Amino acid sequence: MELDIRLPARQVDVERIERQLLDCDPxxxxxxxxxxxxxxxxxxxxxxxxxxxxxxSGHPVAASDISIVPSVCCGGCSG
Incomplete structure (x- = not known):
């Protein structure tokens, strides 16, 4: 699933977030x-x-800051 997350206006350490995410989802x-x-x-x-x-990762967010993006998958590439 794809998530759209609003973060406060400041520097975001994307690499740190990704390293931690990869621990639970490679x-x-x-x-x-x-x-x-x-x-x-x-x-x-x-x-x-x-x-x-x-x-x-040092970027706390409220549940309301996280939105699930609707799928744009047409299914054509996987059968």
Missing amino acids: AGVVDLAPATGHLRVSTCAAPDEVARILSD
Whole structure:
């Protein structure tokens, strides 16, 4: 699932967040959306687990700051 996360306006340590995410989801991906500055997380981890990872990384967020992005998968590439 893809998550869109609003973070307070400050420096975001994306590499630190990604290292911690990879401990629970080795296929997880983290980056900053250039248009919004929001953190984008692609993971199989639940939103509450991602919130814990962010908090442990020095970026605490409220549950209301995490939005699940609807899937854009058409299913065409996997059968």
